[in-house]
Amino acid sequence: MYNLTLLSDGERTRIELDKQAAYTVWKVKNGKVGYEAFAELINNIDDDDERDFCEKSVTKYKHQMGVN
Incomplete structure (x- = not known):
């Protein structure tokens, strides 16, 4: 288990951007x-x-979820 409050602001921001990228790809895949x-x-x-990090995350999740 990780305590996210111990991470730097930059690391927490990247985690949030990665989550937003994954959720956005999921919403597109499911027609939302x-x-x-x-x-x-x-x-x-x-x-x-x-x-740039977010764009790479979107690309990663599009590939994983089969979204073109």
Whole structure:
């Protein structure tokens, strides 16, 4: 078990971005939202490194869940 409060702000942010990416891909796969949800998620991230990380997470989950 991990205590997430012991992580740095950057690490906690990456965990949150990864969760948001997974949830967004799941919503698209299940027809809850359209593909525009990917752009909305990515475009709402100001930090370049965080945006890049989130894009990679979206790509990872799209591959895992079979979303094109």
